[in-house]
Amino acid sequence: MENLAQTFLKLSPEDFLVLSSIESGMRGHEWVPLELVAKVSGLSSRRAEYRLHLLSELHLISSENLHYHGYQIDFDAYDLLALADLVKRDYVASIGDKVGVGKESVVYEALGEIPLVIKFHRQGRTSFKHVRRHRDHLTDLPRVPWLYAAAIAARHEFRVMQRLYPQVSIPRPIALSRHALAMELISGLPLNRVELSNPQEALDIILEEIGRAYGLGIVHADLSEFNVLVAEENLKIIDWPQAVNADHAAASELLRRDVGNIVRYFFRRYKIDLSLDEALARVSGRGQEAMV
Numbered sequence: 001m002e003n004l005a006q007t008f009l010k011l012s013p014e015d016f017l018v019l020s021s022i023e024s025g026m027r028g029h030e031w032v033p034l035e036l037v038a039k040v041s042g043l044s045s046r047r048a049e050y051r052l053h054l055l056s057e058l059h060l061i062s063s064e065n066l067h068y069h070g071y072q073i074d075f076d077a078y079d080l081l082a083l084a085d086l087v088k089r090d091y092v093a094s095i096g097d098k099v100g101v102g103k104e105s106v107v108y109e110a111l112g113e114i115p116l117v118i119k120f121h122r123q124g125r126t127s128f129k130h131v132r133r134h135r136d137h138l139t140d141l142p143r144v145p146w147l148y149a150a151a152i153a154a155r156h157e158f159r160v161m162q163r164l165y166p167q168v169s170i171p172r173p174i175a176l177s178r179h180a181l182a183m184e185l186i187s188g189l190p191l192n193r194v195e196l197s198n199p200q201e202a203l204d205i206i207l208e209e210i211g212r213a214y215g216l217g218i219v220h221a222d223l224s225e226f227n228v229l230v231a232e233e234n235l236k237i238i239d240w241p242q243a244v245n246a247d248h249a250a251a252s253e254l255l256r257r258d259v260g261n262i263v264r265y266f267f268r269r270y271k272i273d274l275s276l277d278e279a280l281a282r283v284s285g286r287g288q289e290a291m292v
Helices: 005-012 013-025 035-042 047-059 076-090 128-134 146-164 198-213 251-270 276-291
Strands: 060-064 070-073 094-101 104-113 115-121 174-178 180-184 187-188 228-231 233-239
Touching: 005 076, 005 094, 005 146, 013 035, 013 047, 013 070, 013 076, 013 174, 035 047, 035 070, 047 060, 070 076, 070 128, 076 115, 076 174, 076 180, 104 228, 115 146, 146 180, 198 276, 251 276
Parallel strands: none
Antiparallel strands: 060 070, 094 104, 104 115, 115 180, 174 180, 187 228, 228 233
16 A cells, blocks of 8 residues: 555545445454445445445455455555544544554554654454464454454553553553554654663663553563663653553563563673562562552
C-alpha cells in the first residue's frame, strides 16, 4: 500500500462504510458475503460491489470465490479504519511518516493537540498460536482472528499505560481505536544507541522506574536496552504489550529477566558491576514503597 495518509485521502465515506462492514462481518465469517456487506453498510448490492471493486484495486481487501463471493480486510485497511476513528474523535489532525517497524507493530508520527505517535499493533498475523500461548489477555479467549488479537493486545497495552502514567516514566497514553494506540511523541533514542555521560545515574533511574511499575502491580516482561528511550530530560520506558500483573504466576521470573537484561547491558557497555540479586532487591524495595 502507498503512504497511509495518501490512501486515507483517496477513500470516500462509502469506502469506509464498506471496510467497516467487512470488519464487522469477519467476527462471524472468514470471508464476508456481498449480501452482508450491503446490509451492514446500508448500500445497495450494486453500489457495494462497485466500492468493493475500487477497494480491491487499492489492495485494501481480498476476495475468494467459495460457494459465494466473500471478502476480507487486512491490516492496511484496519489501519485506515482506526485512523479514521481517531480523526473523527479529534485526537489526530494529521499523520506523518512511518518511524518504526517491528515484529508486532508499525509506528507513525502524527499530530493532535500535541505531537503524537500512533502504534498499530500487528500481533498474531503470522504466529497467532505463539502469541496466544504467551499473552495473558489472549489465553482464556476462544479462537479469534488475528485482527482482533491485535486489537486485544492494543487494549491491554493502553490499559497498562493508563495504570502506570504518570507515576512511571512512560509516554502519556492519549487514545485507543481498534489495534491503534495513540501516545505522546517522545524525542529520543533507544538506550543502546546513546553514549551516556553518567551511566550509573541512568541505571539507578531505570531500576527505580521498574520498581515504581512493580509497586503499581505491573511487570514489563520484555524489558531491554531497546525499549528504554533516552530523551533530552529523562528516560522513558516504552513497549508494554507483554506486561503482566505482579501476581501473575511467572511475574517473579519475568521481573528477574527484565532486571537481568538491564544489569547485563550496563556491565557489558559501561562495566558497572551490580549483582542481579542486589538490583532485584532495590527494585522490590522501591516497589514496596510505591505500594504504601
